[in-house]
Amino acid sequence: MHYINPITIAKQCTCQNQTDIEKFEKLGEILSMYKDEPGSLINSLYVAQTIFGYLPDKVIKFVASRLNEPVIKVFGVATFYSYFSRFPRGKxxxxxxxxxxxxxxxxxxxxxxxxxxxxxxxxxxxxxxxxxxxxxxxxxxxxxxxxxxxxxxxxxxxxxxxxxxxxxxxxxxxxxxx
Ligand code: FES
CATH class of the missing domain: 3.40.30.10 (Glutaredoxin)
Structure with a gap:
């Protein structure tokens, strides 16, 4: 089966024009494709940030629940790497x-x-x-x-x-x- 990189799919998303509900649907759809893959937590946060633009609490909790990971662990990764932003970023x-x-x-x-x-x-x-x-x-x-x-x-x-x-x-x- 041809593997489609979820990050590529996230980058193609015209998410900035979508409602939060649509963004969560998109994120859920992408995460379900590879939640059991090694390294899925960092990739999931990358995808989430691509879709939402940053990583607010509600997105971190959503990622944690979809990956069956403790919220504190996901929060820890999101705050450890400087690439990830917890707040909206400027243009x-x-x-x-x-x-x-x-x-x-x-x-x-x-x-x-x-x-x-x-x-x-x-x-x-x-x-x-x-x-x-x-x-x-x-x-x-x-x-x-x-x-x-x-x-x-x-x-x-x-x-x-x-x-x-x-x-x-x-x-x-x-x-x-x-
Ligand atoms: S110290 Fe190397 S570019 Fe600023």
């Missing part, structure tokens, strides 16, 4: 690098500037749902430190006074989409 995730090279070249100052400009702390999302702020410990571009990554864009040798301009470029991108 853009800003990652300020605080690895050694970036730190010594002003990464901390960049972080403070981003926090000030957006009015949020690490791990938070702006009320308009546009930005989520995170820190990372090296993205492999040390020669170009300090680095700020916004979704798939890596901004190199960033200076503190460039932060407003960088943030504004994404706001403009959203305005142009509307």
């Amino acid at each position: 853009y995730t800003i990652k300020v690098c605080l690895g050694t090279a970036c730190y010594v070249r002003g990464g901390k100052t960049l972080l403070e500037k981003v926090k000030k400009e957006l009015g949020i702390s690490i791990g938070e999302t702006t009320p308009d749902g546009l930005y989520t702020l995170e820190i990372v410990r090296c993205v492999g571009a040390c020669a170009l430190a300090p680095v700020v990554v916004v979704n798939n864009d890596t901004h190199r040798r960033v200076k503190s006074n460039q932060i407003p301009e960088i943030l504004q470029s994404y706001i403009s991108e959203v305005s142009n989409e509307n």
Whole structure:
């Protein structure tokens, strides 16, 4: 039998336009396909986050019940891996690098500037749902430190006074989409 990767199915889901009931139906359908597979817990959480965008309590409880796992165990995995988010994420995730090279070249100052400009702390999302702020410990571009990554864009040798301009470029991108 041809094996269809459940994660591929989840990625094809046009879930953002669906109701919670439809999302739970989709998640249940996918989990039933491979709940007994090795490593199914992490894969299940990946699928759940793909469908819901994040992992609220109700989704964690649903995954636990479908996999016959204790809620505390599922919660533990969801909070252990930084990939998983327990809260809604912004359209853009800003990652300020605080690895050694970036730190010594002003990464901390960049972080403070981003926090000030957006009015949020690490791990938070702006009320308009546009930005989520995170820190990372090296993205492999040390020669170009300090680095700020916004979704798939890596901004190199960033200076503190460039932060407003960088943030504004994404706001403009959203305005142009509307
Ligand atoms: S320390 Fe920032 S890219 Fe390596």
